[in-house]
Amino acid sequence: MSDDKRVGIVLVSHSAEVAASVAELAKGLAGGAAAVPVAPAGGTEAGGLGTSAELISAAAASVDRGAGVAVLTDLGSAILTVKALLAEGGELPDGTRLVDAPFVEGAVAAVVTAATGADLDAVEAAAAEAYGYRKV
Amino acid sequence: MLDADFFRRWMTAAAASVDREAQRLTDLDSPIGDADHGSNLQRGFTAVVAALEKEAPPTPGGVLTLAGHQLISTVGGASGPLYGTLLRRAGKALGDAAEVDTGQLAEALRAGVDGVMTLGGAAPGDKTMIDALLPAVDALGDGFAAARAAAEEGAVATIPLQARKGRASYLGARSIGHQDPGATSSALLIAALEDAAEDGR
Numbered sequence: 001m002s003d004d005k006r007v008g009i010v011l012v013s014h015s016a017e018v019a020a021s022v023a024e025l026a027k028g029l030a031g032g033a034a035a036v037p038v039a040p041a042g043g044t045e046a047g048g049l050g051t052s053a054e055l056i057s058a059a060a061a062s063v064d065r066g067a068g069v070a071v072l073t074d075l076g077s078a079i080l081t082v083k084a085l086l087a088e089g090g091e092l093p094d095g096t097r098l099v100d101a102p103f104v105e106g107a108v109a110a111v112v113t114a115a116t117g118a119d120l121d122a123v124e125a126a127a128a129e130a131y132g133y134r135k136v
Numbered sequence: 137m138l139d140a141d142f143f144r145r146w147m148t149a150a151a152a153s154v155d156r157e158a159q160r161l162t163d164l165d166s167p168i169g170d171a172d173h174g175s176n177l178q179r180g181f182t183a184v185v186a187a188l189e190k191e192a193p194p195t196p197g198g199v200l201t202l203a204g205h206q207l208i209s210t211v212g213g214a215s216g217p218l219y220g221t222l223l224r225r226a227g228k229a230l231g232d233a234a235e236v237d238t239g240q241l242a243e244a245l246r247a248g249v250d251g252v253m254t255l256g257g258a259a260p261g262d263k264t265m266i267d268a269l270l271p272a273v274d275a276l277g278d279g280f281a282a283a284r285a286a287a288e289e290g291a292v293a294t295i296p297l298q299a300r301k302g303r304a305s306y307l308g309a310r311s312i313g314h315q316d317p318g319a320t321s322s323a324l325l326i327a328a329l330e331d332a333a334e335d336g337r
Contacts, residue, residue: 050172050212076303077214083255084208084217088224 007114007123008037008063011107012056012073012082014049016042022104026111036114037063051077053085060092068095068120070110072127074103095120101127137235142332143199144188149331151181153324164317168304172213173317180211180219196236200227200244214302215318218252218265219325225251242276249273256301263297263304263311265318272326280330287326291319 009026013019019042027038039059044050060069069092073079082098085091097120099106106127113126154161158174165173184203193199204224207216226248230236236244249269258264268290275286292315299311302318 044212048212049170050176051216052212053209053216077212077216080214080217080255081208084221087221087251087255088205088208 005065005067006036006117007067007110007120008039008060008065008069009107009110009114009123010056010059010063010069010071011038011040011042011103012051012059012071012078013040013042013103014051014074014076014078016040016047018042018074022107025104026107029108030112030115036111037065038111039063051081053081053091056082056085057091060096064093064096066095068097068123069093070097070099070114070120070123070127072099072101072103072106072110097124099124099127102130105130105133137237138196138241139235140193140195140199142336143196144192145332145335146328147181147184147188147199147203149328149335150325151185153328153331154178154181154321157321157324161317161321164315164320168299168307168311168314169317170213170303173215173321176211176213176215177219177321180207180216183207183210195230195232195234196241197227197230197232197244200224200230203227214256215265215321218256218318219321221251221255222248222269224248238276238279242273245269245273245276258301261297262300263294263316263319264299264301265316265322267291267294267297267316268319268322268326272322280333284323284327284330287323291315291323294319 011019011023019040023038023040039062041055041059045052071082109130110123110127113123154177158178162174165171184206187206193202200223204220208220226244229244229247258266268287271290272283272287275282294316299305304311
């Protein structure tokens with residue numbers, strides 16, 4: 001699979017800094033993941049804490065290479081906004097999916113998996129599996 | 137019969153009401169939420185009114201669908217997708233009809249409330265906007281005044297409830313004793329139906 005058909009990853013957080021940092025962390029931990037399109041969509045357009053439908057749509061469009069887009073969120077309005085955009089139709093690229101996963105661990109798993117050229121199902125499964133990584 | 141103009145007046149009245157009550161909504165959101173409900177809805181409904189003035193959809197369904205889209209796009213908090221889904225689903229249910237009666241409005245709002253429950257996962261009694269909206273939809277057959285009374289009663293009835301959805305649910309039993317801001321703004325939205333009917337006379 002060529003690099004331009006990687007699954008795209010969008011990271012939606014109430015905070016712009018959290019979304020951007022988690023994107024950086026996931027790409028950094030994934031090593032050779034430079035080819036994976038990852039875009040943060042954090043905070044409101046005005047720069048405050050919250051969720052922006054516009055930023056989410058723009059981020060999803062920017063990482064869409066035709067292989068699907070996995071969207072990971074933190075909580076509350078981030079989840080509801082992505083779900084509402086998916087229900088609207090036409091707001092997010094075809095093949096965009098809200099992935100049920102822990103934000104940080106799921107993002108790392110998703111980017112690492114996407115870097116292998118895996119498809120959207122595999123990226124989603126890897127991210128969701130991160131719920132099972134116990135720490136104690 | 138209710139035409140597109142009635143639905144525009146409804147949204148304008150709701151925006152005015154949210155403007156007037158923004159501080160109260162934010163105050164209610166302070167002890168059990170993140171103190172942004174009033175300002176978030178103000179931003180959303182201001183955008184709704186601006187979009188309706190610009191585009192003036194010719195049907196009731198068109199007005200509600202556009203309003204819902206604006207709320208999803210501009211609110212920035214959970215109330216955006218929730219109210220957006222309520223109005224969009226209701227708008228879709230009304231289809232292309234140029235005029236609808238109160239019964240059709242009630243059915244459409246019921247479809248909207250179903251959409252909100254699916255999106256947010258809330259059930260009646262969870263201390264959410266559903267606790268004002270469902271009784272209002274049930275009462276709508278008896279007129280706008282009855283719907284308004286039912287919504288206001290539903291909002292007040294959230295005070296003794298423990299929140300089971302949203303940020304307030306993290307507080308557990310400490311959410312008891314506070315009126316839910318979402319149920320309160322839902323009552324404002326329903327009350328605005330009566331304002332819209334009076335403005336049209």
